[in-house]
Amino acid sequence: MKSLILAALLALAPALPAYASAIDAPKGKVILTVAGNIQHKNSESGAEFDLSMLEQIPGRNAAMQTPWTEGEVAFGGPLLRNILDRVGASGKTLHIIALNDYAADIPIEDARKLDTILALKMDGKPLSVRDKGPLFLIYPFDKNPELYNEKYFSRSVWQIKKIEIRD
Amino acid sequence: MIDNLTKSQQAVRRAGGATRALLAVSVALLAVLAAIFTYLLVHQHSLRDSVREDALWAVYQLDREARALAQEVDHVLAHGNTGEQTAEDLTQRYDILYSRLSLLRSGQYLSLFESNPTFSEQRAVASALILSLQPDFDHIANFRAVTPQALARFDTALTELYTITGQILTSTNATLSTARADNRDDIMRLQSLSGMVIVGLTLAIGILVFTLMKQLRIVRTASDELAATANELRIAYDAAEAGNLAKSEFMATMGHEIRTPLNAILGMAELLTLSNLANTEREYVSVIASAGSSLLEIINEILDFSKLEHGSMTVEHVVFDVRKLAEHAAHVMEGRAREQNTRIDLAMDLSGPETGFDSDPTLVQRVLLNLVSNAVKFTRNGIVRIAVSDVRETGLLRIEVCDTGVGIAPEATKRLFSPFTQVDGSIARRFGGTGLGLAICKRIVEALDGRIGVDSVPGVGSKFWFEVPAVRKPLPAAASVEASAADASLPRLRVLLVEDHPTNRQVAGRFLETLGQQVVFACDGEEGVAIAARETFDLILMDMQMPGLDGIAATRLIRASGDMTPIVALTANASDRDRDLCMTVGMNKFMSKPVTMKHLATLLGEMGRRPGAAPSEARAAMAPPVGSAGIEASRLKELVDVIGEDEVRKLVGTFLDEAPAMLRDLRDAMTRNDEQLIDRTLHNLKGAAATLGFDALAALAHAYRGSGVDVRKADRLSEEIEAIGNTITHKAA
Known part of the structure; x- marks a missing residue:
């Protein structure tokens, strides 16, 4: 399957040179797919990222309390808006889908105006599926305490596998 | 009038009481409202603290993932596909379920579970079941292969798991519903309580407004009544004042009526003492005279006081000799003192040799006489001392009258200067008097901008003193005219x-x-x-x-x-x-009035020294011309003092206007040898000149009346008048 996609990519490469220059093809296991209204794709289904690609995107590391953890915990990962910029996203809503097919819609402003991250690490260690990984949408509860309520808890999707940009 | 005031006062007080009660109720209700609000605030605070992901949702997810894994296992068992993909899918499903397990362990949910022992038990069972599957799934993840034995174990365990998670879900829902309902009831109860409090508060404020309006009305009525009362009081006061005025008028009239016959009594008594009387009778007459004098003194005091009470006292400023004044007071009282075997001393302690002061000598004399008279009255076999001193810097003249008499108790000294007060009734009986003397003294001293006081020790004596502002000034030469020349x-x-x-x-x-x-x-x-x-x-x-x-x-x-x-x-x-x-x-x-012989003698003495009234030509001729152009300066000054400068100037003007005509008359009369006319003209000239203080002219005119007049003498008169005219005009310029 992987080789098939690679082959397809290679076949399309001369026709769509922007693909290659914008986003490289993932070398490791794909853990996030961004689809919908985006300019840059590296696959048919959209823009696919492996762990190392996501680690290269600038982000933040911040300690905070969440309803799902005990005490202060440091979450680290790329800023959501940097990922959106990376794929050239345009739209109003982010439809975020989890491994268990749980999905939540969040307004794109949550990414643009808030330092919302896709957490890859907790206390410096990679998040496993058992720890609600591999990707956990974390709002900046440390910087914006007013976000600490059920509205944003329900938007804090964990075990994320895909983001669809919708109008 | 007073009844009305009392009534409105009570009404105002009653209304005030109702307002206070209503205010208290309102404050209490407000306090209850504040308490409710505070409770709600605290409650809200705890609500915010309890912000957490919905426990029900978490439990639901646990249940859902348990069922999803069970379903996946069933699917694998049914299709027998145990390949790599299946292993991966199963592992992921288990990982997701495992990630939900932490929710059951999380402290934020523990309170919910701990409240129910069954909950804790179920939670423990669920955790144990999930963890028991971990070795098998770790094996699958490592070797990417699924064994049928493992699948069978999974099926049994997962069936048991989702039965328990289903129970947890139902219980959680019930618990949360109960809590929600209880919370809602709580809020509803508080709401209805607040509603009642607000209704009560509104009611209280409504009544308060009503009461305040009523109170306002009552206060307005009360103020109207107060104004009416004040008006009535003013009318009553005016009436009283008018009565007092009528009383004073009556006193003045009565005083006059009494003094006229008293005048006769005293006069006749004085005449009697001049006739040849036997000793007994002489004594009777002296008693009559002394009793009459006392009576006169009392009447004078009462009249003086009623006059002072209406503030009709004018203060003059004349330079006087304080030594003479004090000596006079001592002299006047000496006789009475001697009768009581008391000596009067005089101590002058002035800051300089001059004894002239500028104040009202008549008033100062009256105060001094009164104080000395009192001192003599209350002292037997002792000493009365008049001490005169002054403070040059502040321009104060101080006169003290000390005696070795009965003295006054300290508490009595305060009342001493009030009218109609004597130290006690027994003194009035023993010594007599109206009790007005010191009150009059006080008013006089106050009119002079001074102070009066007393220091006294009962049984030792008293010191009455007064201070009046009096600037030192040199005595005018004419002020040395003595009244005591009645000889x-x-x-x-x-x-x-x-x-x-x-x-x-x-x-x-x-x-x-x-x-x-x-x-x-x-x-x-x-x-x-x-x-x-x-x-x-x-x-x-x-x-x-x-x-x-x-x-x-x-x-x-x-x-x-x-x-x-x-x-x-x-x-x-x-x-x-x-x-x-x-x-x-x-x-x-x-x-x-009454006219006394001494006064008359003094008056005649003064008149005798007037050149115009000189009884003999010799004295008149000898009268030396004083001042420039023979103008007697002190006489002119006296005139100015008495009738004012304008009047004097007018008089002098008139005199100077008329003098040439008089001289013309004189020359006419001389031509016609009309002796009578000559004499009258000279008399008139002399009178007018003397009145105005033109002593030299008056003396000349008078001398010529006796010795006869000729042309040379008439010329001399003309020159004199001209000289006066020149001097006056010169002075005026």
Whole structure:
């Protein structure tokens, strides 16, 4: 399957040179797919990222309390808006889908105006599926305490596998 | 009036009570409301603290993932596909379920589970079941292969797991629903309580507004009543004031009525002492005289006080000799002191040798006499000391009167200066007196901007003192004229006595005759004017109050005829206004009734020294010309003092205007050899000149009347008048 996609990519490469220059093809296991209204794709289904690609995107590391953890915990990962910029996203809503097919819609402003991250690490260690990984949408509860309520808890999707940009 | 006020006062108080009660209720209700609000705030705070992901949702997810894994296992068992993909899918499903396990362990949910022991048990079972599957799934993840034995174990365990998670889900839902319902009930109860409180508060405020409006109305009524009462009080006060005024008028009239017969008594007593009397009778007469004098003193005090009470006292400023004043007081009281075997000492402690001070000597004298009289009255076999001192820097004159008498208790000294007060009733009986003396002194001293006080030790003595502002000034030369010159060397004058009251007339007449004067009587104003026009006098004594033409009117007529004979007013009604009136119409002097021989002697002594009234040519001729152009400066000053500078200037002007005409008359008369006209003209000239203080001219005129006049002498008179004219004009310029 992987080789098939690679082959397809290679076949399309001369026709769509922007693909290659914008986003490289993932070398490791794909853990996030961004689809919908985006300019840059590296696959048919959209823009696919492996762990190392996501680690290269600038982000933040911040300690905070969440309803799902005990005490202060440091979450680290790329800023959501940097990922959106990376794929050239345009739209109003982010439809975020989890491994268990749980999905939540969040307004794109949550990414643009808030330092919302896709957490890859907790206390410096990679998040496993058992720890609600591999990707956990974390709002900046440390910087914006007013976000600490059920509205944003329900938007804090964990075990994320895909983001669809919708109008 | 007072009833109304009391009623409205009670109404205001009642309304105030209701307002206070309502205010208390409102405050209490507000406090309850505040408590409810505080409770809600605290509650909200705890709500915010309890912000957490929905427990029900978490439990639901656990249940869902358990069922999803069970379903996946069933699917694998049914299709027998145990490949790599299946292993991966199963592992992921288990990982997701595992990630939900932490929710059951999370402290934020523990409170919910701990409240129910069954919950805890189920939670423990669920956790144990999930963890028991971990080795098998770790094996699958590592080897990417699924064994049928493992699948069978999974099926059993997962069936048990989702049964339990289903139970947890149902229980959680029930617990949360109960809590929600309880919470809602709580809020509802609070809401209805707040509603009731607000209704109560609204009611209380409504009644409060109503009561306040009522209170406002009552207060307005009360203030109207207050205003009415104040008005009534003002009317009552006016009435009382009018009554007081009428009383004073009555007192003044009565005083006059009493003094007239008293005058007769005292006069007759004095005459009696001059006749040959046996010793016993002489003693009787002296008792009559002393009792009469006391009575007169009391009446004078009462009248003085009623006068002072209306503030009709004017203060003069005259330079006087304080030593003479003190000596006079000592001298006056000496007789009475000697009767009590008391000595009067005089101590002068002035800051310089000069003894002249500028104040009102009459008033100072009165205060001093009163204090000395008191001291003498209360001292037997002791010493009364008059001490005069001054403070040059502050311009204060201080006079102390110390005695070794009975003394006054300290508590009594405060009342001492109030009217009608004596230290106690026994003193009034023992010593007599009106108790007005010190009150009068206090008012006089206050009118002089001074202070009066007393220091006293009972049984040792008292020190009464007063201080008045008095600037030191040199004594004028003329002020040395002494009143005590009433001795045998009195001049013999022709005196016209105009007095309607027969007794007074008789008394004064006898006095004058005793003093060796030639007296002509007139029984009323008309007669006085007629006699004065017909004959020449050296002095006219004019009673002020007479039927028909009174003293003022008669004086006007006499002055209008050009007669400048000195006129002295006699009156029992010695107000300042009367005195002013006397001086305005041209009287020269003023004498308070009852007339005493001593006063008359003093007066005659003064009149005798007037060059115009000089009894003999020798004395007149010898009178040396004083001042420039023979103008007697002190006389002019006296005139200015008495009738004002403007009046004097007018008088002098008139004199200078008329003098040439008089000289013309004189020369005419000389030409015609009209002796009588010559004499009258010289007399008129002399009178006018003397009145104005042109002593040299007066002396000349008088001398020429006796020795005869010729052209040279007439020229001399013309020169004199011209000299006066030049001097006056020069001075005015």
